[in-house]
Amino acid sequence: MSKYTMHILVCGGTGCISAQSNEIVEQLMFHINEANMSEEVQVLKTGCFGFCEKGPVVKILPDNTFYVQVTPEDAEELVKEHIVKGRKVERLLYVDPTTEEVVSDSKHMDFYKKQMRVALRNCGFIDPDNIEEYIARDGYAALGMALGMTQQEVIDEVKKSGLRGRGGGGFPTGLKWEFAYKNKADQKYVVCNADEGDPGAFMDRSILEGDPHSVVEAMAICGYAIGATKGLVYIRAEYPLAIKRLEKAINDAREYGLLGKDILGSGLEFDIEIKFGAGAFVCGEETALIHSMEGMRGEPTTKPPFPAESGYWEKPTNVNNVETFANIPVIFLKGADWFASIGTEKSKGTKVFALAGKINNVGLIEVPMGITLREVIYDIGGGIKDGKKFKAVQTGGPSGGCLTEKDLDTPIDFDNLLAKGSMMGSGGMIVMDEDNCMPAVAKFYLEFTEEESCGKCTPCRVGTKRLLELLEKITHGKGTMEDVDVLRELSQVIKDTALCGLGQTAPNPILSTLDVFYDEYIAHIKDKKCPAGECSALLQYIINDKCIGCTACARVCPVNCITGTVKQMHVVDQEKCIKCGACMDKCKFKAIIKQ
Amino acid sequence: MPKIMSLDELKSLRDNVKNKVDLREKGENVDEMVVIRVAMATCGIASGARDIMNYFADLIREENVNNIVITQSGCMGYCYAEPTVEVTLPGEEPVVYGHVTKEKAKEILDKHIKSGEMVDGIIPVAHKSIDE
Missing domain, CATH: 1.20.1440.230 (NADH-ubiquinone oxidoreductase 51kDa subunit, iron-sulphur binding domain)
Structure with a gap:
């Protein structure tokens, strides 16, 4: 039994690592050693907590204290004050922007209140590099349960849960499995699509970085269900950390006998290989993805035949997205009925979204289907940056559309978003304010x-x-x-x-x-105007009567389009102006305006 | 690590490693937990606080009590009465015991924590937890 009485969890997602969370871990360990407390305090690097806006995040348990925007220099104070003396370091706690009160427990933060973590259940909770921590959280128990069922029963359970593909299309997962199961062949394949390509989306990366075993386990369950002995993960090479953690997870699972031959003594054989993609967006399309894995050009082909019939090397292949897989173990652990009780009539469970753009709380969130856009943007997201006016939110990335003010109270699910001219997509949400054209x-x-x-x-x-x-x-x-x-x-x-x-x-x-x-x-x-003021070609730089004739603008203009004599008001020749904005930056009297 | 050959072996491994994340699972709901806070400043450690803390941990594991978290604090200021232990039942004011021995620890667990009956050795001050 470990004698640790305190755990310090440090976010080890890509975002926080680029903000020096590795150094924070080193410093924390160093100071804990100095304080002679390395037997009582454990420092761990976890997956993403989601609150990227306030990263790097450090969480101390059991008192559940959530520190935000920590730097390596803060480590000493955290150890000396919180760990040694038991006093919270107030200056690093989260301050609620509306009430201006300090909130030390993440459960009471608006950002987390309305979230429900299913696919992200272990992200920010366990050490993703430690298979035993995953097992302690009932990891691989779902695989064990599935192995005790018939293949059809496993498929029926997934069908009953109502889970739909999280990659964007929203196709019922259980049905997809059934197609692959029913197609007879000497070899079948399970493919995990980790080719997340939407600008501003990082759901799949975060799951693979924070809880890779959930995907490994789900792929094995799928392998059993459809009768495949080989799994492949197609992941873009520009996700090095996710690849590293996934590789470790696969190797550990093999070592523990959870991948390979005769898994859990059931006779099941299943193993996983990683295939790297070069990051082409089209390779997220399943037929293009399969061709890319085969070493051909990443180009799509017409469907049918669907991969379930003729996929990788023309064998029946089941392709699911990372987040879809991450939901599978929970469906078995808690039951399909439990899963189906969350969400709306036709969209069950939760959805992970990556909030980005002009929003206060940029980050990764998971919410039950059916939550309104207003709750996501204002309650969880904390509203629009700098108090500006909300204009639109783009969901579904380059394949989606815009939702506006009037859609704010629409419950978010696959069908509602389609009806509104947008789509669920893989979960990128880019928020735009009045300054976006x-x-x-x-x-x-x-x-x-x-x-x-x-x-x-x-x-x-x-x-x-x-x-x-x-x-x-x-x-x-x-x-x-x-x-x-x-x-x-x-x-x-x-x-x-x-x-x-x-x-x-x-x-x-x-x-x-x-x-x-x-x-x-x-x-x-018609008016040759850009109402939001973003299209530079349609803007004019105009000098007003605040001008004192200092000539600074005329001297800085690269095309000499500003004329005027000293101590007299200057004029911009709109014909010659290239709209570089150098004059406006130079003017000390705010005499040049852009409109 | 030998391979896990059956579902039963997986379950027994899970039970063995459960304590790795136990503290975190309890910490997520710390409001509903009994918190035993052992003062672990120099004065406390010198008087045997570390032994007391470990003893609490052993007791809880042996008796399989699931609603307790043990943690530590700095010097509570009662250096004359070390080891000191602060016990907080959910929704109640914290209570501090001084001169805690193993026998006292057992008594605190059996009487105070399990049946809400306070035992001798409480430091009679209007003690406020540092969190407040």
Whole structure:
């Protein structure tokens, strides 16, 4: 029995590590040794706590104290005050921004109050590199339970839970397993899609970094259910920490006899191999992913045949996303009925979202399906940065659309988001405020899809390029009303004719913003104005009567477009101006305004 | 590590390693736990506080009591009465015992914690926990 009476958990997610959490761990250990308390106090590096905005996070137990924005220099004080003397270090505690009260227990923070952690149950709780900690949390017990059931019973349990694919499509997971199970073959495969590519999304990475064994265990359960002996994880090479932890997890599981031959004495054989992706967005599409794993070009092919029929090396293959897998062990431990009791009628369980953009609490959250957008943005997310006005939230990344003020009270689930012209996607949520120009947002996503298009089919390869050109024209103030019609028509054609999900969903940001923010497009085209003030080509730098004629702006202008004599008001020649903004930065009298 | 060959072996391994995360699971709900806080400053340790803390841990494990967390504090100021132990029942004011021996520790667990009946040795001051 360990004699540890205190545990210090330090966030070891990629975000916090880049903010020096490794050094914090070293310093904490050093000072605990100095205080001669290494037998009583254990320092651990865990997965992501989710509260990335306030990272690095350090949590001390059993008194459940949550320290935020800790630096390596704070370690000494934490040890000397909290650990040795038992006094909380007030200056490192979280302060509630509305009540301005200090909150030391994370359970009482608004950020955590409405969350429910199922897929993230072990993230920020266990040491992901220690298989025994996972086992202590009932790890691999679900695999043991599944092995005591028939394959059909396992599939029925997953079907009964109502779990739907968390990668974006929302296809019922149990049904997918059943297809792969029913297709007879000498070899089948289980594939975990860890090719998370949406800009601003980091759900899958955090799960693999914080609780890799939950994915390993779920893949083994799936292997048993469909009759596959081989599993593959397709992960992008730019997730080095997730890869390292996953590799360790797979090796440890093998050593403990939880992967390999005759698992738990049941005769089941299952092993997992890691395949690295080069980070192409299209490889998140399951057929492209499979081709990439086979060593071919990461290009999609038409479905059918679906991978469940003919996938990896033309064998039946079941592809699920990381978060989908992470939910599986819990479904067996707590029961499908328990899982199905969470969420809405057609979307069960919870969903992990990565909150990003102009929001106060950037981070990773997990909420029950059916929560409203308002609760996510205002209660958990803490509202919009700098007290600005909420404008829209983009869900579903480059394949999704925008939700606005009027959608704030819509319960979030797969079907509601689709009905609102957006989609659940893999869980990226980018929040935008009044300073974001919506045609420019659409342009940003089209730049992404245009670059990530694999080029195999013409609608996507040429179509996204043409869409992007039209958007560039509009945001430069050179658009016409006909362009809007062409945008609409072309978008629809691409949706209908593109080969895979990438192309079929690429026009969504345009259609969605056209729908909701039509007036902004009009302003760019007819008035040649950008209402949000983001499109620099449509802005004018104007000198007002605060100008005292100091000539500083004229001297700094790289194209000499500012004229005027000393001690007289200066003028900008709008024809020549390249809108670099150098004059505005230089002016000490706030005499130059951008509008 | 030998391979786990059956579900029973997995279960027994889980029971053996459960204590690795036990403290954290209890800590998540510390409001509902009995907290035994042993003063572990130099004065306390010199008077045997570490032994008392370990003894509490052993007792709790032997008797399989699940609603207690043991933790430590710095000097509570009662250096004359070390080892000192602060006991907080959920939702109640903390109580501090002085001159705690193993016999006293057992008594505190059996009477105070299990049946809410205070025992001799309480330091009679209006003691406030440092958390407040």
